[in-house]
Amino acid sequence: MPELVFFSGTMDCGKSTLALQIEHNRSAQGLAGIIFTRDDRAGEGKLSSRLGLVTDAVEVEDGADLYAYVVDHLSRGGRADYVIADEAQFLAPEQIDQLARVVDDLGLDVFAFGITTDFRTKLFPGSQRLVELADRVEVLQVEALCWCGARATHNARTIGGEMVVEGAQVVVGDVNQSDTIGYEVLCRRHHRRRMTAATARAAALSPDVLPVTAI
Ligand SMILES: Nc1ncnc2c1ncn2[C@@H]1O[C@H](COP(=O)(O)OP(=O)(O)O)[C@@H](O)[C@H]1O
Numbered sequence: 001m002p003e004l005v006f007f008s009g010t011m012d013c014g015k016s017t018l019a020l021q022i023e024h025n026r027s028a029q030g031l032a033g034i035i036f037t038r039d040d041r042a043g044e045g046k047l048s049s050r051l052g053l054v055t056d057a058v059e060v061e062d063g064a065d066l067y068a069y070v071v072d073h074l075s076r077g078g079r080a081d082y083v084i085a086d087e088a089q090f091l092a093p094e095q096i097d098q099l100a101r102v103v104d105d106l107g108l109d110v111f112a113f114g115i116t117t118d119f120r121t122k123l124f125p126g127s128q129r130l131v132e133l134a135d136r137v138e139v140l141q142v143e144a145l146c147w148c149g150a151r152a153t154h155n156a157r158t159i160g161g162e163m164v165v166e167g168a169q170v171v172v173g174d175v176n177q178s179d180t181i182g183y184e185v186l187c188r189r190h191h192r193r194r195m196t197a198a199t200a201r202a203a204a205l206s207p208d209v210l211p212v213t214a215i
Pocket residue numbers: 009010011012013014015016017018048049050051142144
């Protein structure tokens with residue numbers, strides 16, 4: 001049975017790498033896929049992983065109908081055995097419905113990859129719709145880690161290493177950006193306390209927390 005699968009996790013947990021591996025393994029067996037993406041850090045029409053691999057993809061624009069795109073591709077004699085959608089958190093809920101229709105009406109597997117929640121721990125609308133519609137939600141096995149060593153479950157947005165909690169939901173960016181707007185994955189405890197690696201380091205060095213020696 002064809003399925004709509006949502007592979008979800010924090011930033012930097014290997015989602016795009018897995019998308020590229022699924023693409024590689026299927027195309028190595030002579031299957032053809034359509035790859036959708038939106039706002040990848042590598043630029044328009046790219047699906048990229050931090051391991052250095054990148055492939056071309058169809059950039060999804062506002063209002064694009066993904067079901068119509070696949071039907072049009074097939075009716076022009078193109079081949080499609082499966083569909084991959086990376087950065088799926090940026091898709092509109094209607095576009096997730098269109099992907100579900102690709103599964104149900106065209107009989108193709110759809111593999112969607114994305115982060116579930118934003119820097120304020122709120123669901124992205126596209127991810128919410130995926131959780132609502134997917135046949136399966138798979139959490140990636142590679143654990144991204146918080147600076148404290150615990151499993152990272154949340155995404156923090158940072159400016160100069162300090163966590164911010166206000167701003168637009170969508171700001172394309174990367175982890176390990178200390179000077180500009182960046183992101184850091186944290187465990188819930190440290191996300192709640194707004195404690196990033198930089199602020200934890202600063203607190204550890206602060207004279208307020210140095211041990212007091214009796215004179
Ligand atoms: N230099 C490296 N050597 C080995 N693994 C790396 C390296 N850089 C990144 N990775 C792996 O790649 C993962 C990020 O993969 P990526 O597919 O870009 O993540 P996502 O799409 O979930 O944001 C990291 O969690 C890490 O496991």
